[in-house]
Amino acid sequence: MRNELEKYYPLIPVFAAYLAMFLIGKNVTGMWQLMGMLAFYCALGQAFNIFLGMTGYVDFGYVAFMGVGTYGMALGITRLAHIEGLGVVIIIIGFILSLLMSTMLSIAVGAVALRLRGAYFAIATIGVNEGFRYLIEGARIWNGSEGMIFNAQLNQILGREAASALSTFWADIMVLIIAALAAFVTLYYMRSKIGYALTALREDEDAAKVMGINVTKYKIIAFITSACFAGLLGAVSWALKTPYVFPPEVFEIHYTVEAIIIVLLGGAGTLLGPVAGGLIYGISKYYLSIILPGFQLLIFAPIIIIIIILFPEGVVGMLKSKVKDSALARFII
Amino acid sequence: MSLLKLENITKRFGGLVAVDRVSLEIKSGESIGIVGPNGSGKTTLFNVISGVFFPEEGKVIFDGQDITTLPPYKRAPLGIGRTFQISRPFHSATVRENIAVGAMFGTLSGKVSVDESLDIADYIIERVGIKEHRDKPAGTLTPVEKKLMEIGRALAMKPRILLMDEAMAGMHPNDIDEMVGFIKKIAEEEKIAIVAMVEHIMRAVIGIAEKVIVLHQGAKLVDAPTKEALEDPKVVEVYLGQPQDARRWIKYWQQEE
Numbered sequence: 222m223r224n225e226l227e228k229y230y231p232l233i234p235v236f237a238a239y240l241a242m243f244l245i246g247k248n249v250t251g252m253w254q255l256m257g258m259l260a261f262y263c264a265l266g267q268a269f270n271i272f273l274g275m276t277g278y279v280d281f282g283y284v285a286f287m288g289v290g291t292y293g294m295a296l297g298i299t300r301l302a303h304i305e306g307l308g309v310v311i312i313i314i315g316f317i318l319s320l321l322m323s324t325m326l327s328i329a330v331g332a333v334a335l336r337l338r339g340a341y342f343a344i345a346t347i348g349v350n351e352g353f354r355y356l357i358e359g360a361r362i363w364n365g366s367e368g369m370i371f372n373a374q375l376n377q378i379l380g381r382e383a384a385s386a387l388s389t390f391w392a393d394i395m396v397l398i399i400a401a402l403a404a405f406v407t408l409y410y411m412r413s414k415i416g417y418a419l420t421a422l423r424e425d426e427d428a429a430k431v432m433g434i435n436v437t438k439y440k441i442i443a444f445i446t447s448a449c450f451a452g453l454l455g456a457v458s459w460a461l462k463t464p465y466v467f468p469p470e471v472f473e474i475h476y477t478v479e480a481i482i483i484v485l486l487g488g489a490g491t492l493l494g495p496v497a498g499g500l501i502y503g504i505s506k507y508y509l510s511i512i513l514p515g516f517q518l519l520i521f522a523p524i525i526i527i528i529i530i531l532f533p534e535g536v537v538g539m540l541k542s543k544v545k546d547s548a549l550a551r552f553i554i
Numbered sequence: 555m556s557l558l559k560l561e562n563i564t565k566r567f568g569g570l571v572a573v574d575r576v577s578l579e580i581k582s583g584e585s586i587g588i589v590g591p592n593g594s595g596k597t598t599l600f601n602v603i604s605g606v607f608f609p610e611e612g613k614v615i616f617d618g619q620d621i622t623t624l625p626p627y628k629r630a631p632l633g634i635g636r637t638f639q640i641s642r643p644f645h646s647a648t649v650r651e652n653i654a655v656g657a658m659f660g661t662l663s664g665k666v667s668v669d670e671s672l673d674i675a676d677y678i679i680e681r682v683g684i685k686e687h688r689d690k691p692a693g694t695l696t697p698v699e700k701k702l703m704e705i706g707r708a709l710a711m712k713p714r715i716l717l718m719d720e721a722m723a724g725m726h727p728n729d730i731d732e733m734v735g736f737i738k739k740i741a742e743e744e745k746i747a748i749v750a751m752v753e754h755i756m757r758a759v760i761g762i763a764e765k766v767i768v769l770h771q772g773a774k775l776v777d778a779p780t781k782e783a784l785e786d787p788k789v790v791e792v793y794l795g796q797p798q799d800a801r802r803w804i805k806y807w808q809q810e811e
Contacts, residue, residue, distance in 0.1 A: 414658055414668060417647075421655050424644035431604045433630030433659035433711065490646075 228412050231492050231554045235404045238496045239263070239397050246393070257393035259503040261458050264400035265476070266483035266495030268450035271407055272443050273481065274490035275416070277423035278342050280444075281477055282330065282349025283451060286323040287459065288471035289353070290452030293319030294460035295369045302374035311378050316456055323452025324445055326353075331444045335437060338426065354472035368467035375464045384464075392462035399457065403450045407492055410443070411554070419443055423490070486528055488535025492554050497536045501528070555618070557582045557747050558603070558634075558715055563612035565598050572598040573609070574772035580715065585741060585748040587763030587780065589756075591792060595772040596751045597639060600717050603749075604636045605629045617714070631662045635713030639720045641700035643707075645693030649684060650675045652692045653706045660711025674710055681740075682706040698729055709740065715747040722758045734761035754793075756784060768792065 239260070246256030269283060297315030301307060334345040358366040375384045410416045418439040421429035429436055459471055479502065487498025505524060509517035532539040537553065544550050556579040565573040573595045580586055590596050601607045603614060605626030614622045621629055635656075644652050653675035657666050666674070679685050682702045687695060692703060701721055708716055721737070722730045738761070741748045752759050759766060759780060766783035768776040770792045776783045783789060 412668065417651065417655050417658055417668070417671075420647050420651070421644050424646060425642045427606065428638065428642040428644070429655075430626040431606065431630055431634075431636055432656055432707065433627050433661075434655070435625075435627045 227551065229408065230551050232404060232408055234493055234552055235496055236401060238500070239401055243394070243397060253390075253393070255503075255507055257396065257462075258507065259500055260393055260396045260400060261454075262479070262483055262503040263496050263499030264396050264403065264450075264454050264458075265480050266487060266499045267400050267403040267407065268447055268454060269480040270447075270484050270487075270489065270491075270495045271403065271410070271450065272447035273484050274488075274494065275407075275410065275419040275423065276440055276443050277489070278335075278339070278440065279481065280346045281343055281474065282346040283447075283480055284474060284476040285330075285350040285353050285472060286327060286448040286451035287455030287476065288350065288468075289322040289326050290319040290455030291459040291466050291471045292357075292363060293317075293322040293452065294456035295371060295466045296363065298371045298374050298378065298460070298464075299369055302371070302377055308378060312461070315460070316453065319452040319456035319460075320449055323448045323455075327445045327448030328441075331441045335440045335444060350472040350474055350477070354468045357468045366468060368465060370465040371460075372464045375461075388462050388464065392457050395457045395461070396454065399450060399453050404492060404496075406446060406450075408554075410446075411492065415439060415442060420490075482525060484535075486525065486535060488532075488537035488539075488541070491535065491537040491541060493540075494535050494537040501536065555582075556580060556615075557584075557617060558749075559613075559615040560599075560603070561613040561615065563599070563602055563609045563614070565595075565602055565607055565609045571772050573602065575612070576769070576772075576774050577612075578767055578774070578777070580747050580749065582714065583741070583745045583747055584765070585738075585750070585763050587759035587766040588749060588751045588769060589759060589766055589783075589789075590753070590769035590775075592753060593771075594769040596753070596769055597719060598772075599769070600636065600719055600749075600751060603717060604634055627659075630660045630711060631664060633662070633712065633714030634717070635660065635708035635711045635715070636717035637701070637704040637708055637719055637721055639723065641697065641704050643692035643695070643700055643703060646691055648689050649692050649695070649703050649706075650679060650688050652703060653678050653710045656707040656710030660708075660713075662712075671710075675706075678706045678710050681709070682736075698725060701725075701733075705737075705740075709744070712744075713746055715749065716741070718748065718750045720751060720753060720755075722755050723753070725755075727757065730755065730758055731761070734758055737762055760784070 242256045242260055246253040273279060294315035297311055297318045301311045301314060330346065330349055334342050337345055357363060363369065379387060418434045421434055422436045422439060426436055455471065460466060483498035483502050484495060486501055487494030487496065505521060506517065509520055513520060541553055544553055558580045560576060560578050562575045562577055563573055564571065564575055576599060588596050588599065598607065602609050605624060608623055613620055616632055616634065650672060654671040657671035657674040658668065679688050682705060684699055684702050687699060695703060722733055725733065737748060740746065748762060750759060750762050763780050766778065766780045767774060768783055768789050775792065776786050776789055
């Protein structure tokens with residue numbers, strides 16, 4: 222039994238970081254917004270790491286899953302708001318819709334693209350988010366390019382006060398919960414057959430195949446899981462936090478690039494990596510834009526390059542090999 | 555009954571015929587060598603057996619079942635294990651984890667848990683004699699240790715046939731003798747049929763194989779007991795050229811000087 226518990230020790234530093242974010246945000250005046258942003262980056266990294274980190278495949282269209290997740294929640298709220306007495310149930314239905322839509326899109330993309338190897342997969346996914354955006358705009362699905370604004374409906378469902386508490390406080394809490402859940406699933410995968418299969422296929426796909434691993438199956442598992450978390454994250458931080466959705470904003474490749482940077486900075490395939498990456502990325506982005514407004518990207522790029530060169534395995538990857546033989550090794554993976 | 559049977563296998567890459575109507579048969583527990591110079595189609599033949607390539611013509615029959623178009627991940631659990639010419643460990647995983655992967659996915663029931671696999675890995679690490687490297691990342695091993703680890707990884711799959719692609723290339727002769735002894739012992743104890751593929755380390759083939767198949771330009775040249783096969787004039791010619799040619803070249807070089 223003790224052994225079983227010990228398997229989950231590596232979650233302690235991850236959860237501690239999330240708890241610290243919550244406590245700092247709650248108790249230090251003016252910090253809540255920054256902590257919310259950091260939580261978003263950590264959650265984004267944690268979710269993307271399940272695919273990018275564990276399989277070694279780069280999905281450039283990743284933001285599309287967040288986009289359809291946002292639409293799922295938006296559709297739930299706008300289409301059901303007129304029904305009296307549903308209240309919070311509508312939000313729950315919104316989450317279910319987000320999950321369904323991101324799952325369906327990931328199956329559609331994965332079934333085609335995951336048959337391709339390495340760089341070919343990356344190329345095949347480049348257009349997914351743009352394609353989806355133009356599909357919505359061009360075919361005028363879900364209000365097309367006008368998007369959806371559902372501030373009023375949210376007020377109607379929850380009441381003005383609760384709706385405002387949701388977007389300023391509870392949405393950030395939910396982001397932290399999503400991040401923690403993603404971390405838990407990551408560790409669960411790492412400790413199970415899925416993790417072993419993913420490591421094997423990441424290192425050598427052909428060798429993995431002749432050793433009896435159905436590589437496509439495991440890639441799709443990681444892909445769908447990762448996409449589900451992206452969908453939830455979109456639903457929370459892009460629909461509940463800011464109650465509107467416009468196609469160009471939620472299918473913006475910029476977020477995929479941020480996710481890639483966070484995962485690589487922290488350490489791809491590690492559990493603690495996305496937390497470290499999210500914090501480094503979020504904090505430097507935030508403060509650079511205060512100290513050197515307008516020049517932040519100019520300074521930011523070299524910082525990222527330096528970190529990547531100094532720690533090619535990511536910050537946590539480096540940390541992991543440092544503590545390998547010490548008692549800390551049980552906590553950092 | 556034969557364990558593995560190839561019937562008229564032909565594999566082409568565009569206009570190149572890599573394997574040309576090769577048939578062979580391996581009985582349970584038998585050890586055979588596949589010998590041939592570079593480019594003779596040995597590795598392609600292995601890839602056809604393990605499912606990396608599907609042949610254009612012919613049939614692969616394993617234990618009475620036609621597996622010609624079965625994907626590789628479904629063949630492994632039937633009992634087809636292989637090692638690679640250039641070792642292909644999962645670098646970042648430890649030696650123990652590498653071998654556990656074999657036990658986890660390579661057995662027929664498919665119901666070996668992670669913990670059980672790690673126990674099996676511990677047992678096998680001891681057998682192949684790399685116990686001191688158990689928790690090292692596989693990428694940090696020496697080439698010989700990597701080969702041993704690969705053999706261990708294949709053994710964890712409980713293979714009925716083990717395809718060894720140049721398992722001894724680049725090894726010191728002493729290591730080769732040791733490895734040959736080890737492979738023979740394992741094969742006898744676990745009743746595994748061995749197919750050892752070799753380009754020029756005949757020492758390894760003589761030690762392991764009861765029977766040798768010589769490939770030349772994709773086709774089967776000789777199929778005979780080991781000693782007989784290696785002394786066959788056709789085989790000598792494939793490796794060294796015709797005696798009169800050799801003499802003519804030597805004469806030519808002497809004149810040049």
